[in-house]
Amino acid sequence: MINIKFPDQSIRQYSEGVTGLDIARSISEGLARNVLAIKVNGEVWDATRPIFQDASIRLLTWDDDEGKATMWHSSAHLMAEAIESLYPGVKFGVGPDIENGFYYDIDFGDYQISSDDFKKIEDRMMEFARQKQEFKRRNVSKDEALEYFRRKGDEYKVELINDLEDGSITFYESGQFTDLCRGPHLPNTSPIKAVKLLSTAGAYWRGDEKRKMLTRIYGITFPKAEMLAEFLNMLEEAKKRDHRKIGKELDLFHFSARVGNGLPLWTPRGALLRERLMDFLKKELYKRGYVLVASPHIGNVNLYKTSGHYEKYGADSFRPISTPEPGEEFMLKPMNCPHHCEIYNRKPMSYKELPQRYAEFGTVYRYEQSGVLHGLTRVRGFTQDDAHIFCRPDQLKEEFIGVIDLVIFLFKTFNFNNFITQVSLRDPDNKAKYIGTDENWDKAEQAIIEAAEEKNLNPILAKGEAAFYGPKLDFIVKDAIGRKWQLSTIQVDYNLPERFELEYIGADNQRHRPIMIHRAIFGSIERFVAVMLEHTAGKLPLWLAPTQVIILPVSEKYQIYAENVSQLLKNSEIRSLIDDRNEKIGKKIRDAELQHIPYMLIVGEKEEMNNTVSVRKQGQGDMGSFSIKEFMDAVNNQVQDFL
RNA sequence: GCCGAUGUAGCUCAGCUGGUAGAGCAGCUGAUUUGUAAUCAGCCGGCCGGCGGUUCGAGUCCGUCCAUCGGCUCCA
Numbered sequence: 001m002i003n004i005k006f007p008d009q010s011i012r013q014y015s016e017g018v019t020g021l022d023i024a025r026s027i028s029e030g031l032a033r034n035v036l037a038i039k040v041n042g043e044v045w046d047a048t049r050p051i052f053q054d055a056s057i058r059l060l061t062w063d064d065d066e067g068k069a070t071m072w073h074s075s076a077h078l079m080a081e082a083i084e085s086l087y088p089g090v091k092f093g094v095g096p097d098i099e100n101g102f103y104y105d106i107d108f109g110d111y112q113i114s115s116d117d118f119k120k121i122e123d124r125m126m127e128f129a130r131q132k133q134e135f136k137r138r139n140v141s142k143d144e145a146l147e148y149f150r151r152k153g154d155e156y157k158v159e160l161i162n163d164l165e166d167g168s169i170t171f172y173e174s175g176q177f178t179d180l181c182r183g184p185h186l187p188n189t190s191p192i193k194a195v196k197l198l199s200t201a202g203a204y205w206r207g208d209e210k211r212k213m214l215t216r217i218y219g220i221t222f223p224k225a226e227m228l229a230e231f232l233n234m235l236e237e238a239k240k241r242d243h244r245k246i247g248k249e250l251d252l253f254h255f256s257a258r259v260g261n262g263l264p265l266w267t268p269r270g271a272l273l274r275e276r277l278m279d280f281l282k283k284e285l286y287k288r289g290y291v292l293v294a295s296p297h298i299g300n301v302n303l304y305k306t307s308g309h310y311e312k313y314g315a316d317s318f319r320p321i322s323t324p325e326p327g328e329e330f331m332l333k334p335m336n337c338p339h340h341c342e343i344y345n346r347k348p349m350s351y352k353e354l355p356q357r358y359a360e361f362g363t364v365y366r367y368e369q370s371g372v373l374h375g376l377t378r379v380r381g382f383t384q385d386d387a388h389i390f391c392r393p394d395q396l397k398e399e400f401i402g403v404i405d406l407v408i409f410l411f412k413t414f415n416f417n418n419f420i421t422q423v424s425l426r427d428p429d430n431k432a433k434y435i436g437t438d439e440n441w442d443k444a445e446q447a448i449i450e451a452a453e454e455k456n457l458n459p460i461l462a463k464g465e466a467a468f469y470g471p472k473l474d475f476i477v478k479d480a481i482g483r484k485w486q487l488s489t490i491q492v493d494y495n496l497p498e499r500f501e502l503e504y505i506g507a508d509n510q511r512h513r514p515i516m517i518h519r520a521i522f523g524s525i526e527r528f529v530a531v532m533l534e535h536t537a538g539k540l541p542l543w544l545a546p547t548q549v550i551i552l553p554v555s556e557k558y559q560i561y562a563e564n565v566s567q568l569l570k571n572s573e574i575r576s577l578i579d580d581r582n583e584k585i586g587k588k589i590r591d592a593e594l595q596h597i598p599y600m601l602i603v604g605e606k607e608e609m610n611n612t613v614s615v616r617k618q619g620q621g622d623m624g625s626f627s628i629k630e631f632m633d634a635v636n637n638q639v640q641d642f643l
Numbered sequence: 644g645c646c647g648a649u650g651u652a653g654c655u656c657a658g659c660u661g662g663u664a665g666a667g668c669a670g671c672u673g674a675u676u677u678g679u680a681a682u683c684a685g686c687c688g689g690c691c692g693g694c695g696g697u698u699c700g701a702g703u704c705c706g707u708c709c710a711u712c713g714g715c716u717c718c719a
Contacts, residue, residue, distance in 0.1 A: 103714095114647075201714030202646025209716065213646050216714070244712095248654075257692090257710055364719090369644050370710090372717065382719065486719080523719040555676040582675080583682080590680035604678060614678080622679055 005056040020047035021187055024059050034061045036191060037070040037184050044070065046137055046184040062191075062223050072097035074135060074174075074186040075125075075195070075221040076104050081133075081177035082124035083217075087111060091154045092179070093205055093214050100231075101220030105203050107156065108215055118197040121217075129192040133175040135185035142166035145180060156205065156214075192221045194228035237481055243533040244375040250538055250595065252529070252546070253376065262373040262380035264526060269546035272575075274383075274525055276544050278361055280642055281385055281410070281521065288406055290357040290387055295339035297363060301329040306499055307338040317367040336362035337493075337518060340388040341500040344514075349504040354514060355391035355399055361525070362386050376530040383525045389517040390502065396444060396515055400451035400473070400490060403519050407475055407488045408455070410521050413642075414532065415541075416487075418478040421457045423448050425471050427464035434468050436494030444492045444515070445471050469495035479535040487528065491518040539596045539619065543642035548635065549576040550597045551613075552588040554604030556580075561608040565601065565628055572632045576601075593618060599635070 001013045004023060014023065020038030024031045024047070038047050039058040044066050051057075060067035076095035079102070083090060087108060095104030106113075140148075142161065148171075149157040157180050161169065172181040174189065186192075196219060203216040222228045239245075247253045252270035259265060266274060282292070301320050304310035313334040320329035333339065340358045349356070363383045372378050391399050411419060425445050426434050434441065448471055452459045459473065466472060470492035476484050493516040496502075503511045522528035532540070542548055549569060553562040562578045569576040579588045585602060592600045600616040606625070607613055613631055615623040626634070 112647085199713055200647060203715045204645075207716070209645065213715075215646075218714080255711090261710065366718085369717075371644065371646095371715080374712090378718075384719065489719080520719070527719055552679090554678055557676065582673095582677095584675095584677050585679060586677090587681050588679090593680055600679080602679065606678085616679060 002051065003054040004051070005054075007056075007058045014051075016052050017050040019050055020045065020057070020059060023057065031059065031061075034191075035059045036061055036064075036067040036186055039066060044184050046135065046187070048135075048187045049137065049184070069097045070184055071186060071191060071221060071223070072102040073184075074189065075192055075219065076102040077135070077172065077174055077177060077179055077181070077185070078125050078128055078133075078189055078192060078195075078221075079121065079197070079217065079219055080104050080106075080179065081128055081175050082121050084177060086117075086120060086124060087113075089153075091156055093156045093203075094160070095179075098218075101198065101218060103203075103216050103218045105205070105214040105216045107212070113200060113215055113217070115197075115200065122195045122197055125192075125195045128175055129189040129195070131175065132188045132190045134188045135183075136173045137183055137185070138171045138173065140169050140171050142169055145169045145171065148178070149180070191223045194222040194225045196220055196228055196232070234481060238483070238534075241481065241534045241537045242375075243377075243530040246533045246538040247376070250533075250546075252533075260380070261370065262368060262378070264376055264379055264381075270529075272546045273529065273540070273544055276642075277522070277525060277528065278385070280413075280543075282359075283643075284406065284409070285359050285387070288357075288402060289355075290359040293340060293343050293358045293360050295333070295336060295343070295360060295362065297333060297365070298330040299333050299339060301331055303338045303342070304331050304334075307335070307341070307496060308499060309335055309338065313366060318365055332365035333362070334364055334366050336360055336364065336384065336386045337388055337496055337516070338500070341496055341502060341516070344388075344390050344502055345500060349390075349514075351392060351504050351506045351512070354504055355389050355395055357387060357389045359385075359387035376526040379526055382527070384520050385522045385525060385528075387519050389519065390497075390504075390514045391517065392504070392506075392512070393440070393443060393515055396492070396517075397447035397451050399517055400448055401454060403490050403517070404451060404455045404457070404473075407490075407521055410488075411475070411477065414535075416477040416479075416535065420476050420478075420484075421452060421459040422462050422465070422474045422476065423452060423459045423471065424462050424465035424467070424474065426466045430464075434466070435498065436470065440494060440515075441471070444494075448473050448490075448492070467491065469493045477531070479531065480537070483534070485527075485531045487523045487531065488521045489519065489523065492516075493518055540598075542598045542635070543639040545596070545598050546575065547577050547595070547597050548574055548639075549599045549601060550588075550592045550595075551576060551578045551601045551603060552585060552592065553578070553580065554585050554602065556582065558603050558605070558608055562603050565603060565613060568628055569632065572636060574632060574635050589616065599631075601631070 002016055003011050004014050005011050020035060021032060024035040035047050037060040038045050039060055040051060040055050044060065060070065062068060073096065076097065080092055080095055083106060089109065091107040093105030096102065142164065145161045146158060149161065161180060170182060171178055172183060172185055198218040198220060201216045202213045204213050205211040220231065250269065251267050252273060254265045254267060255261065256265060298321065301310060317334060318332045320331050322329055343358060344356060361383050363381060365381045368378060368380055389399050426441060431438065452473060472489060472491035474486055475488035476486045478484055497513050497516050502514050504514050506512045551562045551565055553559055559580055566576050566578055579592065589600060596618055598618050602614040602616060612625045612627050614625050615631060617623050
């Protein structure tokens with residue numbers, strides 16, 4: 001007998017060789033039907049794999065991320081089986097589960113697969129799923145594995161196997177399909193009750209653009225048909241919230257091929273929104289001891305050679321600008337930091353003057369590959385809400401805490417209540433590839449982790465994810481429909497202080513090297529606007545709305561009164577418009593609602609007589625009648641914290 | 644950049660197997676003078692993404708370039 005410990009710490013005894021499925025069945029038949037996999041001592045196993053030793057276990061169902069992952073991984077096999085049966089001779093690359101579903105990279109030879117083929121494949125997948133095909137795990141020797149796929153003519157699998165250790169290789173068989181696979185998998189295909197293939201895409205074999213491009217097919221499966229319907233609804237909702245669509249509808253920004261792709265043009269309304277965001281942030285920066293600096297859009301090539309950016313952005317980015325002076329070249333700045341380093345460098349700095357916190361809404365230019373451009377989230381010219389903090393090593397933690405506070409304050413302000421954080425640390429097995437001393441790295445990593453813990457961030461620790469120049473802390477927000485966006489980043493940099501020979505004079509009268517912290521809260525204004533629009537579905541808060549109030553005269557007779565109201569609002573710095581079109585009030589309200597204008601003021605005979613406005617709040621309807629002053633006070637009250 | 648798809652009026656879209664462009668919304672004009680999510684009528688508006696080709700004839704077929712979309716890769 002062996003002892004099996006459950007998540008609630010209770011222990012039950014089972015005979016050796018018991019499987020997850022057996023354990024589930026010993027609890028209830030219902031659980032046995034729902035169990036997709038089992039976690040054994042922290043490792044996810046097939047629910048059908050026998051357990052021979054004492055173990056802590058957790059039965060995994062659809063409600064567990066690992067349960068979903070197992071199902072989607074098995075679904076990738078199911079899709080591969082369906083595709084192999086429909087298109088014999090295709091070759092398979094890799095087919096993992098991903099955050100929302102799974103994909104498989106496939107070499108279809110000469111056949112050009114398209115979404116028209118999806119229905120056929122989905123039907124075949126469901127047919128196989130209903131057959132309740134079992135997933136059978138089998139250990140194979142490297143020779144046997146190679147032999148199998150050589151005979152099958154699948155060079156991709158052969159390549160994968162060649163990279164594996166003999167003795168660690170497993171095959172999974174389901175129906176007519178055998179795949180090289182680590183697993184785990186479902187006991188059988190029956191939990192898969194709904195299938196949807198989502199898209200095709202080209203994907204380089206092993207992510208290497210020099211190698212062959214395979215066809216990737218994305219799909220998702222569910223244990224219930226209703227869940228698929230829900231998922232498809234969510235996709236619809238995401239489409240409705242697409243910032244590119246909202247940006248057009250609300251007339252915020254525009255792209256012109258004549259200006260150049262990836263170069264956003266901000267319309268009057270959009271520019272206003274940007275200004276509001278930047279003004280708000282500036283005010284916070286002053287409060288928190290930052291100082292604004294400013295630098296030009298170009299800098300001498302030598303600046304970027306010193307910083308190392310030339311190497312990174314020189315060849316594949318906008319080409320340097322030449323001048324009448326032979327040999328003289330300037331670059332559009334891809335980063336603000338070199339300029340800020342030179343601002344720091346302008347005079348000897350005392351330890352008493354640190355930290356220096358330089359902030360700039362700096363517009364930078366990077367020649368992104370045409371295929372990656374995407375609305376406002378990926379562009380070629382964008383404005384970072386950038387800042388660089390130059391501090392002493394003993395100030396690092398405190399500075400981190402300061403930035404974390406600012407980030408949290410802003411997330412709260414913008415209603416991003418759901419976010420995760422990640423600390424990127426260096427790879428402990430490969431310390432050589434990082435610049436900076438061992439001691440400094442240890443201290444910095446420690447400082448970041450401590451700062452994050454003090455702020456209860458509960459960060460994910462990602463070893464080996466740090467840049468070569470320093471560890472960092474990233475903030476990833478989840479928007480209203482659960483999508484993740486990386487916004488804020490705080491990065492330690494040992495590299496630039498070195499390259500720019502930054503110094504301060506310490507209390508010991510010796511020269512010391514300051515530490516530099518890069519930090520951006522919004523990331524870029526462009527991206528932040530995009531995320532805001534998708535998060536709010538275009539319903540911007542009052543203080544950000546380009547038009548805060550629209551005055552709707554019931555008929556032309558009240559035009560003069562409407563203008564009077566408008567003037568009063570303007571005097572009070574409330575952004576308003578009059579809808580003086582010859583339309584009925586219902587129509588004007590409808591259009592204002594669709595434009596998500598926070599307040600509508602209906603004015604007619606009653607209002608003109610009593611010097612009032614009838615207030616309608618966007619999304620909520622009629623709020624009743626108020627004096628103009630009452631209304632203005634209420635508006636000013638709501639926005640005052642943001643001015 | 645690469646793979647695939649798409650590109651028709653300011654916006655959203657229709658236009659079958661090639662015969663020379665259509666709707667709704669927006670805009671303009673007029674009528675109506677309106678009370679909390681679409682008043683009616685008329686009008687304007689298109690080198691059918693650009694360039695080449697096939698054809699008597701191309702929005703429709705072919706090539707090419709550009710842009711957009713979904714991915715790969717990269718990143719804010």
